[in-house]
Each structure stands twice: as structure tokens, then as C-alpha cells.
Amino acid sequence: MxxxxxxxxxxxxxxxxxxxxxxxxxxxxxxxxxxxxxxxxxxxxxxxxxxxxxxxxxxxxxxxxxxxxxxxxxxxxxxxxxxxxxxxxxxxxxxxxQVYSNSNCLPRLLLSGFDNRSLINSPFQLRNRGKNSKNYTQLKCTSGSGTCSTLFIPSNSEIDDYQDGVMFCTKMIEFESVPYQIYKLLWRGYDGSNIPLSWSTPDCRHCExxxxxxxxxxxxxxxxxxxxxxxxxxxxxxxxxxxxxxxxxxxxxxxxxxxxxxxxxxxxxxxxLKPSRYTYADIKKITDKFKDILGQGSYGTVFKGKLSNDIVVAVKILNDSTGNGEEFINEVSTMVQIYHINVVRLVGYCADGFRRALIYEFLPNDSLEKYISSSVSAGGKNPSLSWKTLQDIALGIAKGIEYLHQGCDKRILHFDIKPHNILLDQNFVPKISDFGLAKLCSKDQSAVSMATARGTLGYIAPEVFSRNFGNVSYKSDVYSFGMLLLEMVGGRRNINATDQGNMDGIYYPEWIYNLLEGDDFRILIEEEGNANIAKKLAIVGLWCIQWHPVGRPTMKVIIQMLEGERELTMPPNPFTSVGQSSTNAEQPTRAAMALELEVIPE
Known part of the structure; x- marks a missing residue:
């Protein structure tokens, strides 16, 4: 009714x-x-x-x-x-x-429109091209120190008036009737203020x-x-x-x-909000015909590239033999759902015939592996990070993983958390990368079934190899994160942790546990003030690598442990069930039993 x-x-x-x-x-x-x-x-x-x-x-x-x-x-x-x-x-x-931008490149981009290459398809033009406007010349100059720079000067002026420290200049482009405000912004720097654009067609001024x-x-x-x-x-x-x-x-x-x-x-x-799609010809142009290699692996090769003079990217060219495209589809479909400060951003992709590529934001400080691998294996040449920086990096990674587990519409399981897949920006903010092995599942279910194990040896959770330890779930990422933390503390790769010559056959995480239990942990720390940070990272890491998933904390709890100031409790010894039987190790606590995980069909 x-x-x-x-x-x-x-x-x-x-x-x-x-x-x-x-x-x-x-x-x-x-x-x-x-x-x-x-x-x-x-x-x-x-x-x-x-x-x-x-x-x-x-x-x-x-x-x-x-x-x-x-x-x-x-x-x-x-x-x-x-x-x-x-x-x-x-x-x-x-x-x-009136328009404005968050990019400081706006004045230069507007100026480039005067040579009729950028604004030719746009109905908008800069205002006041006649009044208070001049002709300007763009010069490419070389200083006495050999560095190059771009100089904009009025066309009717003398170069000597602007030649402070400049040895040689070459004329590039002359721009006619440039509004003075654009020229002023080029010198003073763009501060986000409004810039007027006008249109002449269609003309509705008589109606208005x-x-x-x-x-x-x-x-x-x-x-x-x-x-x-x-x-x-x-x-x-x-x-x-x-x-x-x-x-x-x-x-x-x-x-x-x-x-x-x-x-x-x-x-x-x-x-x-979407990544852009590029052709293979675009990829060759972006990478300057694959000139600068950043890294190489079984998945393919990563090249440095530029989308513009100010936007630098990393382009991952996937090998032709990389499966049937499942890894490519996996990564693109996962990344378009993610936007977090601690997850690398997918800028674009290429699927041109059999050629496939992924374009990511460029992170200048490489991967975490570069900074925490052992001085022996790296020849003593790798730079080191302060313990405070390592703590901030660990917290950032934890927040990124927690976002993947809880922050999206579906739970995203990474399955390859390791130092090589943690990239660092100019401020050493960590960003999780490489989602080729990731899986998506519903947030109201906690475990997945898999036909084969996936991940990197040394970081794979026990249940991924054998269901005797429990079901595969988001707790598998927690285990990998724990191994990463222990590697950060000891400054060595876990895949080499059983080196008989260096450690007498002792499993590296177990060695860390024994040092903590015997109060000998300070032998790893050079400075007294850093012992608390290192000890906190080690204890959290040991909580994360408990053999049974129900004994591991969630990423939300891990963040609270890393942010807290209270001294952390030592976890149960996760290694007693490896070399000897232990009633306590084999029997989960009552609280752990309440966290049993339900299997999700793949």
C-alpha cells in the first residue's frame, strides 16, 4: 500500500x-x-x-x-x-x-602544454596568456661541477644574468605567452595552490x-x-x-x-584506484629497453624504469615458463584489493600475448635481506641497521601481515614471508611484496587445504609439510614471520642455520632459545642499551614458531607484544618434541584447544 x-x-x-x-x-x-x-x-x-x-x-x-x-x-x-x-x-x-594537485610537478606539466603536445586533446587552457605573460626559454645547463640542470629564463633576457655557476647551456624549447604565475611557481616551487584553467567551447556565457x-x-x-x-x-x-x-x-x-x-x-x-594496463612496447619504453637490472630470480628479472621524470618504478618481467599464468593472475587479483603503507603498491601490469610483467612502486633501499644477512656470507660488506630501526621494521611488517589477515574483504595468506620479500623505502619503512603464492579465503574460516607445499625452505610452517602438526591457516604466515624475526636478531640466514662448522649442529632458533633461557643472550648484543629490543624480538619470534598453529599468537597480539613496554614471558620450548618426548609439548593447553581451526576446501 x-x-x-x-x-x-x-x-x-x-x-x-x-x-x-x-x-x-x-x-x-x-x-x-x-x-x-x-x-x-x-x-x-x-x-x-x-x-x-x-x-x-x-x-x-x-x-x-x-x-x-x-x-x-x-x-x-x-x-x-x-x-x-x-x-x-x-x-x-x-x-x-580552479585546479590543484598533490604533485609538485603540476607547473612543469602545464608548461609543457604550450608546445601543443600535452594539451592538444584537452578543451582547457591556461588563462591570461596575453596579459602579464611572457615568452620563456627552457635551457639544459651544465655547471662547473659537471652536474646538469634545467633553467627557465625570459626569452628576451641575457643568459649572463642567470649564469651563476653555469658553464654551458643548450636551448631546448621556447614557450610562448606563458602566464607569469606558472613561471613563478617553477622557481618558488608548487605549494598546492589553485591554478586557473579556462574553456571557450562550448560557450554558455549568454545563458549564464x-x-x-x-x-x-x-x-x-x-x-x-x-x-x-x-x-x-x-x-x-x-x-x-x-x-x-x-x-x-x-x-x-x-x-x-x-x-x-x-x-x-x-x-x-x-x-x-586501479593499476593501469600497459603493452609490451610500453614496458620497453618504461625500462629504456631493459637497461637497468635490479634483480633476478627463478620468477624472472626486475628492471628499473620510469613512468615520467619523477615517477620511478620497478618492472618485474615474468619468465615465459612460469607455470600457466597462475602466479601472474594470483598476484594481480590479490594486489588490486590491497592498499596499505606496509604493502608494496602495484602501479600497473602487462599481459601482451605470452609476455607478462608487473609494475611496482620503486623502493630505493632494496630488500631487508641486504641488511640482515650474515657478515660471513656477505663478505662483511653489507650495511647494518640500528636496533631501533629493526624494531620499527618488525612492527611495520607485523601491521602489514595483520592487514592482509583482517583488513580486506577476504583473508589473504601470503605463504612466502621472508627477508627477500620485504622491501624498504627511502625512510626504511617496510613493504611486503611478491604475492605470487598468496591464497584468498573467507574471513569467517581459518584454514585452507593445499595439494602441495608452497613457500621458501627455512620459513615454511611445519603444518604445510605435514598435517600431523595441524591445519594450514593464517598461522602459517605467523610462523614465517617468527623465523624472519629470529633472523633479524641473529643476522644470518635460517636456511644456513644448521651449518655444522659454525654451530656444532645446533638448530639456530633453538640456540637462540637456549641463550635466552640461560641468560646468556647479551653475547649477541654489542651495546647494552639494545639488549631489551633484541630480547623482545627474539621472544616474539619464538612464540611465533611454536610447532602447533594453536600455540602461535595472532598478528594482532604480536603487534601488541612489539608495541608494549612490559617484559615478555618466555614461550614453551618449541624444540623439546624434536629430539625428545615431552608431555607438555605434545598436549595443547585448554585455551589452545579452543582455537582449533576449521578446514576450508581449496
């Missing part, structure tokens, strides 16, 4: 709106939208890509598509192919919009002056004035209220399924 009444009210409202608008003008005004309460109004020639009420072809103009990034209004232009520009204001009377709306004529590229925006907007608001009320009841009856589909469609089309 309520739904039928709303349908009648909806029909009446539509008739009223059509009557009011028809009395005012023969054309119908286009609807108006916003991104957020304080966002600029979006109407012709602009349109909001994901707004169903603005899909009328007569109510938008090619090249004027906007989208919402949260509550901010954004636009993609040829000068910023990867990062969107944010729109703070749209002045329809003067046909001008009359307080009218604007739209395309039917079957024409010319514009015409439509109904008063005030009348049309009031009618649109009334219509929207009635439609919203009707759909509200409909959604309640259908359990919001339609709304969920709309959100999913929005996320699928929201290209700003």
Missing part, C-alpha cells in the same frame, strides 16, 4: 515538474550534482560519470567528465595521465575552473548571464538555453526526494541488493 502511494506521488511530481519547466522554456534543464556537501556544482558542460541523472547525452560535452574521489571533485587530463587533478571551484559565468541553464541542441553540437536553473533545480530536488523515498522502501524489501550492485559497479569503473 505504501509503495503504491509513493508511485502515485512520483507520477504527480513528474507531471508538475514537466509543466513548470515547459511553461518557462521549450528545452529541459539538465540536472545538477556535487561531490560532497561543499563541492562545486556540476552541470553542463560537465557531468559526473557515475551519476545516473546526468547520463543524458545532451547534458554533457566531450572531455568534460568529472568523478568523485571521496568528497573531492576530480578530473583526468592528458597532462596528468596517472594522477587526477582536484577541482576546487567552477565559475560557469567566466568559464573557468540570464540565469538560464545550458544544453546541446537535439542532434547538434550547438548549445541552447534551457529552463531557469532555479525552477529546474527545485523540480529536480522534489523529484529526487520522491525517487529517494520510493527506492528507500524498495531497498528495504530487497535487502539493499541493488545498492550493493551499484557500489560494485562504481568501484569497477573507478580507474583512479
Amino acid at each position: 505504501a509503495v503504491s502511494s509513493l508511485h502515485c506521488l512520483l507520477l504527480l511530481a513528474v507531471m508538475m515538474v514537466n509543466t513548470i519547466v515547459a511553461d518557462d522554456q521549450p528545452g529541459t534543464a539538465c540536472s545538477e550534482a556535487r561531490c560532497g556537501e561543499n563541492g562545486p556544482p556540476i552541470r553542463f558542460p560537465f557531468r559526473l560519470k557515475d551519476d545516473r541523472l546526468q547520463q543524458n547525452n545532451d547534458c554533457s560535452y566531450p572531455g568534460f567528465d568529472l568523478f568523485c574521489a571521496g568528497n573531492q571533485t576530480a578530473i583526468n587530463l592528458p597532462i596528468m595521465p596517472i594522477t587526477a587533478l582536484f577541482v576546487s571551484k567552477i565559475d560557469y559565468k567566466s568559464q573557468q575552473l 548571464a540570464k540565469g538560464k541553464g545550458c544544453r546541446l541542441k537535439k542532434g547538434s553540437a550547438e548549445t541552447e538555453c534551457s529552463a531557469s536553473r532555479k525552477v529546474a533545480t527545485s523540480g529536480s530536488i522534489l523529484l529526487l526526494l520522491v525517487v529517494s523515498s520510493s527506492f528507500y522502501l524498495y531497498y528495504l524489501r530487497k535487502k539493499n541488493r541493488e545498492n550493493s550492485r551499484r557500489i560494485e559497479k562504481f568501484l569497477e569503473d573507478y580507474n583512479a
